[in-house]
Amino acid sequence: MRENLQMRQVGLAFLLAGVFVLISLVLLQGVVLAKIKGKGAFGCGELDQATIDGSDPGDTIMMMEFETSSDGPVVIGKRLTLQGGWRPISDDCQNDLNGDPYTATFDTLAEALVYFNYDPNKISDLPAPIDYPPAPLGPILIISPSLSAKLTLEQLKFDRNEISNQSGAGIAGTVSNNAQVILKKARVEQNIVTNGNGGGLNLTVQNGARLEISDTQFNNNQATGEGGGVRLIIRGGSVVTITDSRFSGNQGNSGAGLSADVREGSRLVILNSQFLSNTVNTGGGGFEIFVRDNSQVLINNTQVASNTSTSGSGGGGRLVIDYGSVTIVNSAFFGNKANNGSGGGLTARGTGVGPASLILENTLINNNTALVNNNLHLTGTVVLLDKRLFLPIVLKK
Numbered sequence: 147m148r149e150n151l152q153m154r155q156v157g158l159a160f161l162l163a164g165v166f167v168l169i170s171l172v173l174l175q176g177v178v179l180a181k182i183k184g185k186g187a188f189g190c191g192e193l194d195q196a197t198i199d200g201s202d203p204g205d206t207i208m209m210m211e212f213e214t215s216s217d218g219p220v221v222i223g224k225r226l227t228l229q230g231g232w233r234p235i236s237d238d239c240q241n242d243l244n245g246d247p248y249t250a251t252f253d254t255l256a257e258a259l260v261y262f263n264y265d266p267n268k269i270s271d272l273p274a275p276i277d278y279p280p281a282p283l284g285p286i287l288i289i290s291p292s293l294s295a296k297l298t299l300e301q302l303k304f305d306r307n308e309i310s311n312q313s314g315a316g317i318a319g320t321v322s323n324n325a326q327v328i329l330k331k332a333r334v335e336q337n338i339v340t341n342g343n344g345g346g347l348n349l350t351v352q353n354g355a356r357l358e359i360s361d362t363q364f365n366n367n368q369a370t371g372e373g374g375g376v377r378l379i380i381r382g383g384s385v386v387t388i389t390d391s392r393f394s395g396n397q398g399n400s401g402a403g404l405s406a407d408v409r410e411g412s413r414l415v416i417l418n419s420q421f422l423s424n425t426v427n428t429g430g431g432g433f434e435i436f437v438r439d440n441s442q443v444l445i446n447n448t449q450v451a452s453n454t455s456t457s458g459s460g461g462g463g464r465l466v467i468d469y470g471s472v473t474i475v476n477s478a479f480f481g482n483k484a485n486n487g488s489g490g491g492l493t494a495r496g497t498g499v500g501p502a503s504l505i506l507e508n509t510l511i512n513n514n515t516a517l518v519n520n521n522l523h524l525t526g527t528v529v530l531l532d533k534r535l536f537l538p539i540v541l542k543k
Contacts, residue, residue, distance in 0.1 A: 227299075285348075289319030289327060294323040297328070300332070305334075313339060316346045318344070321350070335364075355382075356385050358389075386413070392422065401430040406433070409441055420451075431460065438468040453482045474509050478510040479491035480514060491522055495526045
């Protein structure tokens with residue numbers, strides 16, 4: 147009898163424990179769902195200004211994983227997350243209007259394809275459906291300088307936009323006021339800027355703001371000005387970090403993959419990234435970076451290969467240092483060309499405005515070609531601090 151009572155007590159304890167675990171799981175699930183609950187963009191995930199304006203700070207706007215359009219430049223100046231890879235509740239997504247949460251079917255491999263401003267004469271080039279109305283000319287997304295919090299752009303694609311006499315066909319604007327912008331798992335591709343800069347992305351980061359780009363590809367963008375893929379102006383003690391990203395097949399007049407102007411004590415960090423097969427008319431096939439006002443640039447574990455400067459210097463990269471330092475560590479420059487210029491792999495120039503240093507550590511610069519100095523070309527007042535540079539070089543005072 148006593149043993150039966152003990153058995154029942156043990157069974158009851160297990161039952162209560164099971165109920166407790168079940169309740170905990172339900173509560174935990176509720177917490178998780180609460181964290182991802184957000185608003186769907188209008189209709190089939192169309193990105194429009196009304197969706198942005200109608201959202202509260204901290205909301206997540208869930209974008210569809212299939213191709214959608216935008217009805218014009220969308221300006222964001224509040225704390226939001228735009229997240230791709232969602233599906234609507236029903237098959238008829240037109241019935242899932244603003245405010246209806248989407249199902250938790252977030253696919254980490256999916257992406258929301260956001261584009262607009264296509265030429266009606268080229269509408270046959272677009273995938274179905276093809277009945278979108280033409281939209282006003284301009285960037286797909288504009289970051290407002292009034293933003294003072296965190297904006298996250300995740301798993302989105304900015305694709306095939308063409309603009310003229312403006313800059314940044316995919317993403318444009320100003321990050322200021324200590325704001326933070328995160329761009330991750332994105333693809334910025336086949337955008338074209340005529341008479342402007344930053345084919346894919348053009349941003350000014352200022353006044354202590356931060357821009358973090360990770361796991362993002364900038365492919366086959368074009369600009370007739372600076373930065374075929376990306377153009378950045380970084381100033382006022384701001385920090386830009388680019389990690390695990392790729393710049394490939396971009397074209398520009400200078401800095402085909404990346405054009406950056408780092409000034410006023412700011413910092414640019416490039417980690418674990420690639421600059422591949424970009425083509426520039428003048429300087430900096432892979433990248434062109436200006437360093438001023440005691441600013442700093444770090445390039446670590448990055449590959450710069452098969453880039454071309456057709457008429458200028460720095461087939462792989464071009465550095466112009468007024469006052470500041472550039473450190474390149476554990477990186478490789480190979481197969482780059484400066485057809486009619488100097489420094490097929492890398493060229494660096496010190497302008498004499500202030501101390502200028504280039505630190506190369508454990509870095510390979512080899513098998514590049516140029517009219518003058520196939521691999522590394524130094525001019526002006528730049529001081530090279532050689533730390534295990536894999537290239538025969540003579541340091542002169």
